[in-house]
Amino acid sequence: MPLKDDDLMQKIVSFCKRRGFIFPASEIYGGFANAYSYGPYGTELKNNIKKLWWKMFVQDRADIVGLDGPILLNPKIWEASGHTSGFNDAMVDCRACQKRFRADHLVEQATGRDLEGDLKAMSKILHDEKVKCPNCGQSDWTKVRNLNLMFKTEMNGIEGPVYLRPETAGAIFVDFKNVIDSMRVKIPFGIAQIGKAFRNEIIAGNFIFRLREFEQMEIEYFIDPKTKWEPLFEGWLRDQGEFVMALGAKKKNFRRFEHPKEKLSHYSKKTVDIEYNFPFGWSELYGLAHRGDFDLSQHAKFSGQDLSYLDQISNHRYIPHVLEPTFGVDRSVLVSLVSAYTEEKVGDEERVVLKFPKNLAPIKVAIFPLLKNKEKLVEKAKGIFNSLKTELICEFDDNGNIGKRYRRQDEIGTPYCITVDFDTLDNNTVTVRDRDSMKQERVNIGELKEWLKREI
Ligand code: GAP
Secondary structure, eight states: OOOOHHHHHHHHHHHHHHTTSEEETTGGGTOOTTOEEEOHHHHHHHHHHHHHHHIIIIITOTTEEEEOOOSBOOTHHHHHTTHHHHOEEEEEEBTTTOOEEEHHHHHHHHHSOOOTTOHHHHHHHHHHTTOOOTTTOOOOBOOOEEEEOOOEEOOTTOOSOEEBOSOSHHHHHHTHHHHHHHSOOOSSEEEEEEEEEEOOOSSOBTTTTBOSEEEEEEEEEEEOTTSOHHHHHHHHHHHHHHHHHHTTOOGGGEEEEEOOGGGSOTTOSEEEEEEEEETTEEEEEEEEEEOTTHHHHHHHHHHOOOOOEEETTTTEEEOOEEEEEEEEHHHHHHHHHHHHEEEEEETTEEEEEEOOOGGGOSOOEEEEESOTTOHHHHHHHHHHHHHHTTTSOEEEOOSSOHHHHHHHHHHHTOSEEEEEOHHHHHHSEEEEEETTTOOEEEEEHHHHHHHHHHHO
């Protein structure tokens, strides 16, 4: 049944809390800063997404290696990358209600204009056009100021601030030399990393879409500046699209948005966002940027180290250019939830079912004894649970009637439910029920593991 978009978002937020996917963080203290915790099923889902990404982009490819760098890095890295001076958003406070907003967003909503960091012009428009506060309706603004989005902290023995990394990319560039010195990588090759990033966003929101603490999956793909980069760029866009499809998304719900030439950073030849049609509108899901040699050149300059690469065959030494495909983990989780959430009529009843791709489902198989008080059925079901759980994530459930147990598993997206009934005791077969078709099939217990592994 099609759902209205606002309804869908609200339903998903409350569903995620009720069914152990995602909880508001610090809730017993009244919540904190629009942050969320992944609950038991959400953690499995998120881990499955990260595992899939790592398999697709690192393990299955000969030209990409992995890295796991620290969150706290030498602050000079962020000077070199331009984050210390330029990673800012324009903010403004409403004097009447004390709420803080992104000034560029207020101006764009009011006038349709993008003033590209011109703080004075933003202040003038907010004042002259009496732009109203979206919270209280007054028009009493402070001056528009820049807010650096990096979180600052301190470290023993280090003078001055240390930052929580605002992206995972930084650690990749600074370990470029270590990777080429220790691994037999040859350009073109990439370094991939999954990890937390932190941004002091002026407004977090839209559930897990915009967070202050989030996870990224990033690749820096190093190429020879003389290479024709366009086909590689196109290849990355295709791979990013393939990953969105692997989350269960439909093709019509994502699209490319190429940044206009005049808005590109001076070093970028091309930047494309993959946008997704979230219930709150089309918004950035992933990005792909040609960053030239900006990062390695800057880090070479600031560190005084040689970050060039020697092509052993042509004896040509150069600073590689880089293509940067970047993926948000939390936005991927949101896409998988939005794509999977379905309400269906089954006879006179309605069921909620998360139609995840099977490999992403938090629980792969649920095992039920038909009756809780029949010792032989329970014993047999527990035996099956113990034999499957080492290879597939399983849940054992003997609570309530079978229909209710099916509904509970449908809701969390479990692809298969196995029921041990009286026939099992006679012929060693069980019913395996499919989440989507709801059809049941009898499978011999001896063949069960292979049957499930084939299907999942
Ligand atoms: N290294 C490039 C980079 O960080 P970005 O577009 O700023 O580029 C990359 O971020 C991805 O990280 C985004 O496409 C999005 O998926 C995710 N992301 C960025 N900010 C986020 C936030 N505040 N909350 C959740 N995800 C975010």
